[in-house]
Amino acid sequence: MPIRIIHTRLPGAMASALVLACGHAAFAQSAETDHHAATPPVRQPAKRSVPVVPVAPPAERITVTGSARGPATIRPAGQTTYSAERSSFANQVGQSVADMVVTVPGVSFVAGNGPRDVVVSVRGSGDRQSYGLKNIQVLEDGFPVTQPDGTARSDLIDPHAYDGVDVFQGPASTVYGNYAINGAINFRTRNGADIHGLELGSDFGSFGMFNNYVTLGVGGRAYDLMVFGSDVRGNGFIANSRYATSTENARLRVNVTDRDRLILKFINNVTDAFLPLRLSLEQYRLNPYQQGCAVAANAAAGCATVNLLVNGRYGATVARTPQQAGLGRFDRRTIVGLRWEHDFDSRTTWRNQFTYDQRHIDQPTSVASYVGPYNSYNVSTDVTNRARLGATNLTTFGGISFDDLDFGSQVYNVTPAGGATRGGLNGTSYGHQWNLGARFQEDWQFAPQWHAVIGLGGTYSDLGAIQNLYRYGPTGQSVTAITANRFFFNLAPEAALVYAPDRDWTLHARVGTAYATPTTSNLFVTPQGNYGNNTHLKSETSVGVDLGGEWHPFAGVDVQATGFYEFYRNELVSQSAGVNTVSAFTFNAPASEHRGVELGAEWTPLRRALPGGRIRLSYTYDNQVYTDYTEMMSGSGLSRAFDRSGKNIPGVVPNFLNARFLYDQPDGPLEGLGGYAEVTWRSDYWLDNANRLRAPAYQLVNLELHYDPPKRLGWVHRLHTYIEVQNLANQTYAAGATNIADVLLADGTQAGAAVLATRTGSIYAGSPRAVFGGVRVHF
Template sequence: MIPAASRMVHVGGVSRDARRRSSGAGIGAGLIAASLLVGSIAEAQTPDGGVTLPELAVAGDARPSQPWGLVSAGIARDAGTTVSSVGRNGPIDDRPAADIGTVLLDSPGVTTRPGNGGRDVIISIRGSNARSTRVTRNLVVLEDGFPLTQPDGVSRFDLADPHAYAGIDVFRGPQSARFGNYATGGALAFHTRSGGSIDGYEIGSDTGSFGSLSRYFTVGGASGPVEISLFASDARGNGFQDHASYDTQTVNLLATYTPTPDDRFVLKVIDNDVDADLPARSSLNQFRINPYQRGCAAAASAAPGCTLTNLPRNGAFGPTVGVTADEGGFRRNDRRSILGARWEHDFDAETTGRAQVVLDERNFDQPFYVNSVRGSYPSINLLADLTRRTDFFGLPAVASVALNYSTIDIHATTFNRAPYGGPRLGALIGDIDAEQSNLGGRARTEVALSDSWTGVFGFGLEKSGIAGRSLAYAYSAAGRTTTRTEADRSFLNLAPELALVYRPNAEWAFRGRAATGYATPTASNLFVTVAGLPGNNTGLRTQQDLGFDLGADWTPWAGLRVSLTTFYEFFRNELVAQSPGPGLLAYTFNVPASEHRGIELGADWAFAPGWRAVAAYTYDDQIYTRFTEQLSAGAFVARFDRAGNAIPGVPANQLLLRIGYDEAAGPWQGLGGYVETVVQDGVFVDAANRLTVPGYAIVNANLHYGRPLTGGYAKRIAFYVELRNVFDMVYAASVQNLTNTISARTGSENGAGILAATPGSIVAGAPRNVVCGMKLSF
């Protein structure tokens, strides 16, 4: 993003630096007039380095500014916001971070799951997305102020190479008042390294078990009004399971041009291509026998516990044949291309406006399991906002208004899979053609009520629409039948937010927050039936949540920071996805009422010279409070009350604990290491809570060394080696929720034994492995 003169605004009431700060692009006299009435948020960035616990004042620094609104990033860490940050020092610099999930575990409230090949991970904040296994939903993702979440609410992390980043902010809890649609769980704001901080170039390589190899380089610098940073990487591996190789390339560019002190132009380019083979998901019984699906090249000679997927012999209907992942050629080839541009202008020392446009294309070819989905999802995202720093009835205040419009063109086809011969397509069974658009506005004001008290009020109003049609095809000996489903849905959502912070002294800050979030269904949700096939599911409603946070932050001295947050969130019409059977498409349904409540604890303690301990703990208790599930089989239809049951897929307890030492001086300066453990509870697989997949505790050990170089062209060298899963724990890293069933003979609900034998649910985590790497800076 754009380096700009920093502006420090303490809304806690003490000081205010009048220097200008970059804040984005706003246009239109009407928007300016509205801004003068409402004002704006002063944006703040998080300094790079370490795990930073929530800061409650609006404080700027030399880090690049970023826009507010749906595409905010750097986003104001204002009073009452529950936010934590992960810096480059440690989680990224000192370890071979293969994917972004490895890094984000440093933040309380975050759960990660392996996705579908390569660097793909599924990220959840407060369990909001823990049930998904294909894409990340219910949170908004931004990079350098540009949205990585498309207008249909989908985020993927194939394109996120941790080596590229200076830091990541994690906003927890409902955030639609500032980020708009789909921010029911929170938001992630990625910050790439600035050209000035790189000031040269860096090359690196990580290699390790299972044929993993990652090569990358970064180049950056600043000259006069121009600052550029460019990152590129190539990552590949064989995977620790049969049929799990991957190959992905990423290019990431950030360029800034500052022709005058009042104008800044920013260009952002990201391009990622991923090609990955996918192993089959197993049942719990198969996982216990053959967790890594080895010896599963061919069904005729398959080892015990291999998962077979039944595909129609003729690719359309009739008799099926069971195939392994190799025989089915399960794979995915996806490409993501993002082009963003922003203009920022300072009207005066207190008023800044911005305009931003982002073009985003998601193209995918995914012939895995019983269906193959192909699609192209081009989108455009427009933002205009204005900030104003002023007084409110004599009190220091910052405020802002923002307008945002986004639209996505959705076209996807679904085919049956045909057995053998690689990823061979069968008959066309679905064709979706739709458009989704979101038009919204947001306003926010933060006021220093006294030297100790700060108040924040904000709200967002957004209208979303989905219009399109789905064609579903069914085949039999008599021929093909076609079912056409039309959708023309409109959703209007309002999201207020209110926060209050009390700072009695420099050591303590107490905060309270009430906020709302919303997430509309997407076209893909509307056109998948409960049978896991293309069809009519157009009755879905908007997911809404009302959340309350109470927290305290304690910094008694420079070496200790502790943050404790309790949250209680009430959901209405929560969108829940689950699988109707092995290999079928996951379908989405509304749960009328549910509750999420828990505790988040973060701590960073330098308890002795060179020693440091980091902890991130989450307790997350999620239950249905009103939900009756209807199941059918044969001639029977039965209804079951799930109220009081735990929501499946969400671990109640998760802990990251890391203890390490770094030599700060002397001949061994730069040498360090740490041991960490990641502990996670088991999870229920089904809404009836009949089957549990066990939890796990993973231990990792790291040794690293880095030091500056003198007398040559190179400036710094770094080495690291990491032993992961030291005790070779066999564990389920990803679990797809399963639908409960009833007996077609008796009508009674089937027990845990049936679910434990149902394939299509579990992917194992990596066994013991070692990865090492080096970096050289010039």
């Protein structure tokens, strides 16, 4: 059962420690408990918290948000943090990471490229991307799952394997290094001691979805083991979106001695998915699910097609639907990590960690097919000392990290022959990216009610790659080589102050900084969406101010609010040039600002009469604007400059609201019966730099009902069942829309919304009404 520990005295190395996971510092508590009885999940509100401090200053007192049955929440000192616990997502279908983070303030999401490739955004970090998790560092159990080029994907995540997720918000490069421009996310898998046995489960429902999964868990004082595996398949609700995904996840902790611990981590994921094309807004309005589009010649209005070279090399093209072309993804990701923790004494801990991460892609997603391995290595070491400075507590952290990505990829033209048949070689890219970083942080509780944090981090990044571009014609082929050798050095200081006047109030203020370098893939795509020279890109940097508080006015009410204002320089923004191009392109906006508010609240309105009823609210307002950016546009033999200062940055969802009305029967004949009604609202948002075309808003209503039999019913209590209805009103909505480029007309003016609505490569529709059910049994 999730709890909040306000004052806890732990002996020696069991006290709070500042962790560097893949070179990232964070508070963690190393205490382990021994459990010998399984307990079914208890639905409780997801914990949302900012760093708090003890009201009195005795030695080795810590503040932790965590679980009474597992390790504490990993958190960087002084940073705005929100969490969602297993109780908020364990009783539903849990198809993707979106089900885990929907209740977290400051977090939004849109559809990516594939069944579980959800683009998760922290304060808009990934809103301008078409896939993956960008501009944030992502970890799992403290091990990095973001590669050195800033790429992380949510395909790896089956929510059934997890105990919770912690979201660290705002500029965070002091702690997390390169690409932590908007923060970090740490996913926590379940503890073996909590599972204490074997769980078998199945989810099934609309569009042929079927997920079989198994979880094994055992644990004691000297060890803890969790092993999870799942296989999910479905037909999808858009034409050409059938998929099959398998995931294996394991974590083993062994206490080798009283002072030494080893933690082994393993993740493997295979995604085999057919992929539809993204639509223009006009196509989406006509045919959102791309029905009747199997054959281009007979395609109904609103179908998306791609123009493929007839001979696979040059010359004439022919239109093909995704089904005819065989578009899709076959990707494999394998991560293996090992961490050794050693306590020199009761106050000093040394941690060493190594992670190997291989991402292998085979992606015929449009006119081109991308093939290649991306192998990365991450090593880090750090020391944490918890000392006394007079009558006050001082925690000092220092660490270094190194990560390296070595890749070699090929891009082939897709031919009209079907089955994603490869034609001529379009291009090759070989190179590396490595980051060498150092972190230092002081955390000082200088008075009973005051807590101060200062820190400094820096990273030296080296990007080197060569791209060979192949061009074909009647007389033969030519090869053009483009070389990129870029070096970046970035520093990120931070300072935070936390004030806790009493147990009902916690106030915090923070100034954080962050940076993100371009990736090698950004350097080789031109504004026309074709392969070429874009090697002039600079690092983006930001400075952000957070002001927030947590308030418990009386029993049954918890409120947390944070306001943020962030100043960006050379912000890296991506947008699509259309379906019949190889990729989105990236540019630097010289200056921009992000400002907004995050609000989380939970209320038990009738604590005595209806103790099982609760209301949970999560709201994010995110306003991002260019303050200095002039865009050059070309077309019809003309070139013109347009000032975008004051324009909203496209792709950013300004309003995201989730409200849940929950009830769980705590006793009586219906004990264990519960459910919720959920409303999710996302406002419309701009899709282009000129702010002429918007993606439409949506409002969704979801219902869930579950039953966890009480222990008094004997073996029946080991059975969990649920049923869920998503999109109850069967609304047609845009689940994801990537940015599009503006168009310059022949008279030198910019095209209006009517023309931009025909620009392809942007929109994926969301699911129509869907019904799911599931059962889980514990042995």
